[in-house]
Amino acid sequence: MEAFTVLVxxxxxxGVAAGQMFGKPTxxxxxxxxxxxxxxxxxxxxLVAGTAEHARALGLAGAELFDPSGKGRAMKxxxxxxxxxxxxFVEFATAALDRLA
Incomplete structure (x- = not known):
């Protein structure tokens, strides 16, 4: 996806770099x-549960907690x-990066 390349x-x-997680670009x-x-x-x-960014992201149409297995074990x-x-995307990626700092 072109939008993901833009994030990189x-x-x-x-200091952000592309890698792999769950066999997907990360x-x-x-x-x-x-x-x-x-x-x-x-x-x-x-985005860390309980933060404003997390709530804002979940408020978008079609957004949901990430469940990579598809077995009802979402990552909160x-x-x-x-x-x-x-x-x-840039807003959320920046917020995620700031939370990891």
Missing amino acids: DELAGR LKNADGKALACLFGGSVAFR DWVLVPGAHRAH
Whole structure:
């Protein structure tokens, strides 16, 4: 997804690099911790449950807690945001990066 490549480019100056998680393209901070993951046509962001960014992301149409297994074991800190909301991707990736710092 082109929007994911834009995230890599936008955050490269802050030590973010592309990697893999669950066999999917992932953004990782300088310490190797995942902050975003491309999953189908959506991107999952590690926004931390209870934060304003987490609530804002979940408020978007079609967004949901990230359940990579599809077996009802959602990751409470991660929100899967549909590609239709790509205008928010840099905002959420930056928030996720700031939370990992």
